[in-house]
Amino acid sequence: MSVLKAPVTPRDHILGPANAPVTIVEYGDYECPHCGAAHPIVKLVLEQFGKNIRFIFRHFPLSQVHPSAQAAAESAEFAGGRGRFWDMHDGIYENQDRLGLPLLFALASALELSEARLREALVNGEYAEKVRSDFLGGVRSGVNGTPSFFINGRRHDGSYAFGDLAGAVEANLRLKVSI
Amino acid sequence: MSQILTVGATAPEFVLRVTPDQNLSLSELKGRPVVLAFYPADWSPVCGDQLALYNEVLPEFRRHGAEMLGISVDGVWCHEAYAEARRLRFPLLADFHPKGAVARSYGAYREGEGVCDRALFVVDGSGVIVWSYLSPIAVNPGADGILEALENISNKEGSHVSAQSAGHAA
Numbered sequence: 001m002s003v004l005k006a007p008v009t010p011r012d013h014i015l016g017p018a019n020a021p022v023t024i025v026e027y028g029d030y031e032c033p034h035c036g037a038a039h040p041i042v043k044l045v046l047e048q049f050g051k052n053i054r055f056i057f058r059h060f061p062l063s064q065v066h067p068s069a070q071a072a073a074e075s076a077e078f079a080g081g082r083g084r085f086w087d088m089h090d091g092i093y094e095n096q097d098r099l100g101l102p103l104l105f106a107l108a109s110a111l112e113l114s115e116a117r118l119r120e121a122l123v124n125g126e127y128a129e130k131v132r133s134d135f136l137g138g139v140r141s142g143v144n145g146t147p148s149f150f151i152n153g154r155r156h157d158g159s160y161a162f163g164d165l166a167g168a169v170e171a172n173l174r175l176k177v178s179i
Numbered sequence: 180m181s182q183i184l185t186v187g188a189t190a191p192e193f194v195l196r197v198t199p200d201q202n203l204s205l206s207e208l209k210g211r212p213v214v215l216a217f218y219p220a221d222w223s224p225v226c227g228d229q230l231a232l233y234n235e236v237l238p239e240f241r242r243h244g245a246e247m248l249g250i251s252v253d254g255v256w257c258h259e260a261y262a263e264a265r266r267l268r269f270p271l272l273a274d275f276h277p278k279g280a281v282a283r284s285y286g287a288y289r290e291g292e293g294v295c296d297r298a299l300f301v302v303d304g305s306g307v308i309v310w311s312y313l314s315p316i317a318v319n320p321g322a323d324g325i326l327e328a329l330e331n332i333s334n335k336e337g338s339h340v341s342a343q344s345a346g347h348a349a
Binding site for chain 2: 139
C-alpha cells in the first residue's frame, strides 16, 4: 500500500483543525474532470465530519494533457499568497467547464486580487516551484493519477464516491478512538 | 501472469523501430541508465495515464541521465499519432514484427492477449537490470519505484557521474 512520503507542512493549504483525528491529503489537477466531479463530494465529506477532519489539497497537474492545469495551480497559489487559496480553488472547480486564462483572471478580479499581478506571477513562474514540489512529493508517494487521496497517510484505493470516501474516514475515526 | 526478468540479469539487446524510418537499439544507450516501460496498448485509458505521468516526471528521470522508452506491440504509425496526440516527449518503440519478440525476451509478453504486460525495467549503464516490476495489467504502477531505482544508481556511481557531468559542462 502506498504511503504519503511528503508530510504536511506549513507550506500546505489546510482546512480544519490541526488536531483533527483524520487527515485527508488530496492530489488534484484543476483540469481533470474526475477531480472536478470529486470536488463537491469532498466538500460533503468535510461537512459531514466537521471538526474531526483536516483537509489538504496539493497540486498534481498533468500539463501535457491538460494545458490549463499548471496556470490554474499557480493561480491558486497566487491567491493563497494573499489568503484566498480556497476561494480560488472552489472558483476554479466550480467553473471548470470554462477553465482557461480568462477565467483565472476573472476569478482573481472577483476576489479583488490584482489581475495584473496574477498575469505577472504566471509569466514569471513565481509559483511554479511550489506546484512542482507538490507534484514531486506526490510522485514519490506513488500518486499515479488524479484525484488521489491519502487518509491518515495511507493511499485510499477506493473510489471518490461519497460512500467510499466517507466510509474510509469513518474507519479511521473508529481506529483512532479504539486505540 | 508473466515471469519477468529480475535484478542482476543482463538486459536483452534489441533493435526496434522508433519512427517510420529509424531504429533504436538498447546498446546505443550504453553508459547511461535506461527505463523500459512495456505497456499493453496505445490509446487505452490506463496506459494513457501511465505514460502521461512519465511525461511529466521526465525531467527527474533526465536529471539522473536516464533515457525513458515506452514499448508496445503497436506499429510505428500508431505510435506516432499517439505520441503527437498526448504530446509525449520520449520515444515509443514498436515491438511489432516479429510481434512481441522483445517483450517475450524480457518475460513481459501476454500470449493469451497478444500484448505486452505492464512491466517496468531499470537498466544501468552497463546493461544490467537493477530493478524490475510487473504491475497488474489494469493498474498504473506510478513512478516512485523508477525514481528510487535511478537514485540508487546515481548514489552508487555518485562521484563518477558528477565528474562526468562536470566534464560535459566544461
